[in-house]
Amino acid sequence: MPLAHPLRALPAALLLMLGTLPAAEAREGRAYYFGSDLSYVNEMEDCGATYSRDGKPEDVYALFKSSGANLVRLRLWNDPKWTPYSNLADVTKAMKRAKAAGLPVLLDFHYSDDWADGDKQLVPAAWANLSTDQQVEALYKFTYDTLMTLNAQGLMPDQVQVGNETNGEMMGSVTWKQGDPVKPINWERNARLFNAGIRAVKDAGLKAGKTPRIMLHIAQPENVEGWFLKATKAGIEGYDLIGISYYKKWSKMDMAGLGAVINRLRHTYPGKDIVVVETAYPYTDKHMDENVNLMGEDSTFPAYGFSPEGQARYLLDLMQLTLDNGGAGVVYWEPAWVSTKCKTRWGSGSNWENATFFDFAGKALPALDWPKADYVYPVEMTFRVKDEGQSALFVSGDFTGGLAVPMTRENGWFVYRSWQRPGSTLLAGAATTPEALKDAPASEITVPAKAAVATLSTK
Structure with a gap:
């Protein structure tokens, strides 16, 4: 369901790390x-x-x-x-x-x-x-x-x-x-x-x-x-x-x-x-x-x-x-x-x-x-949060339509992947419970032209 309040915006200095995924982490393209x-x-x-x-x-x-x-x-x-x-x-x-x-x-x-x-x-x-x-x-x-x-x-x-x-x-x-x-x-x-x-x-x-x-x-x-x-x-x-x-x-x-x-x-x-x-x-x-x-x-x-x-x-x-x-x-x-x-x-x-x-x-x-036609195809964004022993993590933002989506554990990270339009700007945040998302720090992300990883903070 939609969040009760918007995600708490982060100061610019604390915004996410964004980069192209290493080749070993690159995922196959989708069928359309x-x-x-x-x-x-x-x-x-x-x-x-x-x-x-x-x-x-x-x-x-x-x-x-x-x-x-x-x-x-x-x-x-x-x-x-x-x-x-x-x-x-x-x-x-x-x-x-x-x-x-x-x-x-x-x-x-x-x-x-x-x-x-x-x-x-x-x-x-x-x-x-x-x-x-x-x-x-x-x-x-x-x-x-x-x-x-x-x-x-x-x-x-x-x-x-x-x-x-x-x-x-x-x-x-x-x-x-x-x-x-x-x-x-x-x-x-x-x-x-x-x-x-x-x-x-x-x-x-x-x-x-x-x-x-x-x-x-x-x-x-x-x-x-x-x-x-x-x-x-x-x-x-x-x-x-x-x-x-x-x-x-x-x-x-x-x-x-x-x-x-x-x-x-x-x-x-x-x-x-x-x-x-x-x-x-x-x-x-x-x-x-x-x-x-x-x-x-x-x-x-x-x-x-x-x-x-x-x-x-x-x-x-x-x-x-x-x-x-x-x-x-x-x-x-x-x-x-x-x-x-x-x-x-x-x-x-x-x-x-x-x-x-x-x-x-x-x-x-x-x-x-x-x-x-010359369509704009989405790229895969990987949202991740460092696994520090949390029992669970959820990600949300305008790009999920306000839904709190569970993240999965992978190699020392909590991860969620989503296909997004290149050049679009979105807000994303993560928290340990769906209820806590309303106060989670929000990262503003501009989606790049290729598959990328965004590291989010819960603090």
Whole structure:
């Protein structure tokens, strides 16, 4: 929680020692994700869609690869009898295309026969009458068998989502209609299901010799911190990434609020990477078909408006915001869901046509190349305090969002590492208890261009 009082400022002569880390202490750089969810591509191409830069149709996966993308997200439903897409056969086809283009894959298990999202988590029909014990076993087996089937074809994904926008209880409803009240989560059951999925990914990875990174995913930043706090208390563990959906249309937070959430999450869960795994922005308020577009005025910010250039600027700013707050990447939702003659659940054409990376003729817009922008990447700052026998030490400051973060013992020091924007100025202090931080001496630090160590004083 925020500190009651600001850290006590140190006289200039007592400010921290700051220097470049010795080579032996240098830590590896991080991976950053520039992704797109291309789950609709196979269906759109079957319906006649084409994609190009200059009017000449190109392979869409190669097109995204050439734009600098380094991750493709694909959803998987259990047994969607209502559509031939997003089942295992369709996902396998898509993963082969991604592999041919040199694009890693994030496989998104919905654990449903239909859309699982922030409003609903419908249990697969085949599992609806099973006991909780049986559902836990079924979820484990489905996850493990799916991954091993893919691995047999050389398609083990690089990342796996255990659930999609799991704001509600995983597989928590048999039926759902708009306006149904939100049911409280049975966290004992929820934790068992999540941990079964996580364990299945790890077991499959161990068997295959390649373990995907595991993501848990919540819709809208205002819901994320509370959910993960409860999930942690319930014993959900073993995942690597925290995924957030961020849509202006459905979120109560502006972009600054999103940044603050990312910042607090990375300090609350320092071993996890934070990714905005769904977002979108409209480039026009026009439409090509009669399917009413979801992205309207309520999906825009005044700074960007409706324009291809505004859409691109939104993505660039969102990625930089994510980096500045210690996040690891952004994934755009369905940038290739263009209008075609076919019908989806919501009618003929596409209700996402004005939020894709392609104009109504299928020609690429500036947003396609958002991964190529000149971003400012964070550097790793190591904060340390001499180990003089203290039982514990905590670090805090404006850079932690006011959180008191425990430091760890390493080779005669208490240490905490954090990724920070070069050139930024921050305050940091340390104390033996979270309560004592309000009176701790504060060191003002200008983050250098390379990884560095900052020695703090508690006196």
